[in-house]
Amino acid sequence: MYMPDYEYHAPGNLAEACALLGELGGKVTVLAGGSDVLHKMKIGSLAPDHLVSLKNLKELREIRYEQGRGVVIGALVTHDGIYRSQLLQEHFLSLPMAAHTMANTQITNIGTIGGNIVNGSPLADLPPILVALGASVKLVGRSGERVLPLEEFIVGPGKTVIAQDEILTEIVIPDQATTGSTYKKFGLRKSGALAVVSVAAAVTVEGGTITDARIVLGAVAPVPLRAKSAEASLKGKKVSDAAIEEAAAAAAADSRPISDLRGSDEYRRELVRVFTKRALRKAIDEGHV
Amino acid sequence: MSNVITDKDGVKRYLITLHVNGDEHTILVKGNTTLTNALRDQLDLTGTKRGCELGDCGSCTVLFDGRPINSCMKLAVEAEGHDIVTIEGVAANGELDAIQQSMINHAAVQCGYCTPGMVLSAKALLTRNPHPTEPEVREAIAGNLCRCTGYVHIVEAVLAASRGDLIPDDAKHTMAGGAK
Structure with a gap:
């Protein structure tokens, strides 16, 4: 499996790298580790004219x-x-x-x-x-x-x-006012599987009341999606199963999943509900875990 | 970077020095040559296998500054200045490493295609953690796909190596009065 030809560059420092990126014409790709860039070039979805490696930017x-x-x-x-x-x-x-x-x-x-x-x-x-x-x-x-x-x-x-x-x-x-955060992912295998759905939650709980919450959904929208109505539903509420259930249902409604080989939209929506519930419970009970 | 040679079609080749298994090798590679291909095609180190070539199967595993990586996902030009160990560098002074001997003892090799990568992942694990648990062994070799064995003998082999238990099973049976 071979990659297309491109011109390889390895600028010596950050200023050189930015200058080079600005000067180069054609399709330019920046190379960090390479696990995505090489993969894309091998399967033919990326064919840059120039590859600019950051390997010398040790800082x-x-x-x-x-x-x-x-x-x-x-x-x-x-x-x-x-x-x-x-x-x-x-x-x-x-x-x-x-x-x-x-x-x-x-x-x-x-x-x-x-x-x-x-x-x-x-x-x-x-x-x-x-x-x-x-x-x-x-x-x-x-x-x-x-x-x-x-x-x-x-x-x-x-x-x-x-x-x-x-x-x-x-x-x-940044330094956190949050009291707990966690990330939950559902993949189809134990190891190395891409997320079918993922949920990150960060909460601020003061005296048993949820004063702030951020819930971010992965793999169910074109971008990592803030579940804003779920967040809003939690604010000012006492910690309870009912409040968490309500937020989880709101997160499922906030999500915009597609159907693909890893799962249907309906399945993903249900996973969002279940994993939002688990993530919130964990972040509330266990802190930053 | 060192010397660059441009051919009549404008394709550049780079003179790089790779540090592999304790030796320095100076070779000429293109900007898109993977480390796997440089090791196999130029240094004749064909123990590093080409499998999926997309970073999934682990048959091209090498140790890169002591850590396992998929050499198919690394450009040769990016490997300069790093310490690389391939399966050919694991046996010291002609003697098999404990993991290699243990793989033989436990019949953990069937077709053998995954074995070099499997040994290197296990080697990295035992170097960092000499007495791993079974789940730790399984996690360490999760990036090495074996389609023959079902992993049981491989995991047993790594655990036995970590215990220094390198007596072949057959010999053990004989000593214990012999099952067969």
Whole structure:
């Protein structure tokens, strides 16, 4: 299985990379880990004229905590790197677990968090929990940088707002007011299966009352979808089975699934209800897990 | 990057140095040559198998800085400067690794196509975690698909290797008075 010919570039630093991306004509693809890009080139859905590798941008391989900003994750951290990060395991265990269970070891050692986001797949595992935690992304281009909520970054299947000369450099999870968060995924196998449905939830519970909730649905809309009526239904309610059931039903109504080889729309809608219920219960009872 | 040679059609080839099984190899590759193909076609390390070539089956597994990766999902030009171990580099000084010996003892090899990748995934696991549980073994080899064995003998072989239990089953039966 061979890939099309393209010109390979490996700029030495971020400024060079942005300059190069701005100058190159034709179809240009940025290479992070390669687990998506190589796959697409092999099956023939991607045939770039230029491939720009980020392998020399070593500063994007770090995870650190910055006072006032939160947890800063370099875009080139691999899924395995996220799984093994003590900082992330202590604060938001759901993110390391989402990274760990998304694929087999040979892929989690290659794929990166930045690639997972820029790929823009509606069934990607990291965006739902990151959106639930209010994460933002930093984009650096020739003329400067901008920071925007991840929720506004992905706009359709495989579509993001990134400009030709921009590189996603950091994902930032802000300090949380939330008291719990979790990510639940339903796949057709135990290992390496794509999500049929996934649900991320982040809740703020004060004295038995839900003061805030974010629920993000994966694989049931063109983008990771905020279940806004489900979120609204929880606000100000006392924690109860009835409140959770009501929110789960609202999330199912919020979802816009399609039928494909992994499941029918009807089946997916029911899965959204069941997994929203489980995710909310877990985030409320167990904290950031 | 090192030297680039452009042919008359404008296709570029890169002179790269790969660090494989403790040796340095300088080879010429195209920008779209996968690590699998460079290892097999240029270094004759054909123990790294081409299976699905899409990152699903794990038959092309190599250790990349000690971690298992699918070499079909890695460009050769991206492997420069990293430490690569293929199945040919697992047996030290002509002696099989404990995992390899254990796979033989437990008849964990049938057609054998998945075996190199299976051994390397197990090797990475036992290096990091010398005494894994059965679920940990199963998780570690989840990216290595075997269509012959049903995995039972493979899992037993890895667990036996982790215990240092390398006496072949037949010999054990003889010592215990012999079932057969």
